[in-house]
Amino acid sequence: MKKKPPTIRDVAAAAGVSTATVSKYINGAQRFSPAVEATIRGVIEELGYCSNPLAQSMITGRTKTIGLSVLDVSNPHFSSIIKGANRVALENGYTLLLVDTDETASRERPLLEALSRRVDGMLVYSRMAERELEWLVKLGKPLVFFGAQSQINLLSVGGDDRQGAYMLAQYLVMMGHKRVAYMGFSKSRRDEERRDGIRACLAAHQLPLLSYDSSAPTALEGERMSSSIMLGEQVPDAIVCYNDMMALGFIKEVQSLGFRVPEDISVAGFDNIQYGRYTSPPLTTVDLRSEQMGVIGMNKLLAAIAGDTSTDHTMLEPQLILRSSVMRRQPPID
Structure with missing residues (x-):
C-alpha cells in the first residue's frame, strides 16, 4: 500500500509539541x-513533511500570492x-500571479x-x-x-517622464536638430508628460514641435506611420517615439523606404528595452528604470500587506542612453 504523507499531527507528536506550535513555527507567526x-x-526534514498551502491560507487568511497586471507582456x-517584482516576491516567499490586459481597457476591470x-x-x-479607478480601491486589497x-x-x-523627455529634446537641440517630431500615444497618461517635456524644451529654443498620434504603442504602428511622416510635406530631421518598440518599427520601415x-x-525612444542596443543603428533612448520600478513596487506592496498605511509616490530619475541612432546636424550653408 502507498504510504500516506506525514501530517502536521505526525510532526507535533514526533517533536513533542502541540500542533498549534508546529503551525505557528511553519507560518512564522511566532518564534x-x-x-x-x-x-x-529536524522532524520536518526527517519525515519529509510538506505543509498544505490551502490549509495555511485558511489559517492565516493569506495566499502568499501577489497579483501583477501589465498592459502587454510582449513589450x-x-x-x-x-522580472524586478518577481525577484522580490520570491525572496519574501511569495508567488507572482500575472495578468496581461493586452492594451485593452475594457478587459481590465x-x-x-x-x-x-x-x-x-x-x-x-x-x-x-x-476617475474610473474608485472601484479598484473598493476591492479592499493592498494596492x-x-x-x-x-x-x-x-x-x-514611476519614472519622471517629463524630465526624461525634456533631457532627450535638449540633447537633440544640442546636436543641431531644428525640425523635431514626436510620435505619441495619447491613450496613455504618460504620453502627455512626454509630449509636454519635449514641447517645453523646444519652446525654450523657439523651435516648433511636429506632433503625430498613434493608435497603439507597438512596433507595427511605428512601421505603419513611417511613410506618412517621411513622405509628407513637413519632413522632420529627428523624431522621438513614445516608446522603443515604436522607434524600432519606425527605423525598420524608413530604411526599407530608402532613408538612412x-x-x-x-x-529616439523611451524605456531602454534590451533589444535597442542590438539594432542597426543602436537606439538612443530614455531609461526610466523599468526593472527597478518592479522592485520598488513590490517592496511597497509587501510593506502594505504587513500593515504599513503610507500612500507615497516614488519618482525614479531618468537616464539618457546615447547611441548612434542620433547624429549631429551640420549647420546649413549660407
Missing part, C-alpha cells in the same frame, strides 16, 4: 526557543517590471476583479482614466499603482 525550533525543523518594458480574489495584494499598470495619481490616494511608483538613420533622420 520559539532555538532548541524547540531545531527539534521541529520588454513590462517584462523588465515583471473583470480581470482585476477576478485576480483580487486570489491574491494578498496587487501591482497594477492601467490604461483606465484615473500599488505604476504611475503617479493625482485624484486617488494610492501607493505608486541617422543621416536622413535621427530616431
Whole structure:
C-alpha cells in the first residue's frame, strides 16, 4: 500500500509539541526557543513533511500570492517590471500571479476583479482614466499603482517622464536638430508628460514641435506611420517615439523606404528595452528604470500587506542612453 504523507499531527507528536506550535513555527507567526525550533525543523526534514498551502491560507487568511497586471507582456518594458517584482516576491516567499490586459481597457476591470480574489495584494499598470479607478480601491486589497495619481490616494511608483523627455529634446537641440517630431500615444497618461517635456524644451529654443498620434504603442504602428511622416510635406530631421518598440518599427520601415538613420533622420525612444542596443543603428533612448520600478513596487506592496498605511509616490530619475541612432546636424550653408 502507498504510504500516506506525514501530517502536521505526525510532526507535533514526533517533536513533542502541540500542533498549534508546529503551525505557528511553519507560518512564522511566532518564534520559539532555538532548541524547540531545531527539534521541529529536524522532524520536518526527517519525515519529509510538506505543509498544505490551502490549509495555511485558511489559517492565516493569506495566499502568499501577489497579483501583477501589465498592459502587454510582449513589450520588454513590462517584462523588465515583471522580472524586478518577481525577484522580490520570491525572496519574501511569495508567488507572482500575472495578468496581461493586452492594451485593452475594457478587459481590465473583470480581470482585476477576478485576480483580487486570489491574491494578498496587487501591482497594477492601467490604461483606465484615473476617475474610473474608485472601484479598484473598493476591492479592499493592498494596492500599488505604476504611475503617479493625482485624484486617488494610492501607493505608486514611476519614472519622471517629463524630465526624461525634456533631457532627450535638449540633447537633440544640442546636436543641431531644428525640425523635431514626436510620435505619441495619447491613450496613455504618460504620453502627455512626454509630449509636454519635449514641447517645453523646444519652446525654450523657439523651435516648433511636429506632433503625430498613434493608435497603439507597438512596433507595427511605428512601421505603419513611417511613410506618412517621411513622405509628407513637413519632413522632420529627428523624431522621438513614445516608446522603443515604436522607434524600432519606425527605423525598420524608413530604411526599407530608402532613408538612412541617422543621416536622413535621427530616431529616439523611451524605456531602454534590451533589444535597442542590438539594432542597426543602436537606439538612443530614455531609461526610466523599468526593472527597478518592479522592485520598488513590490517592496511597497509587501510593506502594505504587513500593515504599513503610507500612500507615497516614488519618482525614479531618468537616464539618457546615447547611441548612434542620433547624429549631429551640420549647420546649413549660407
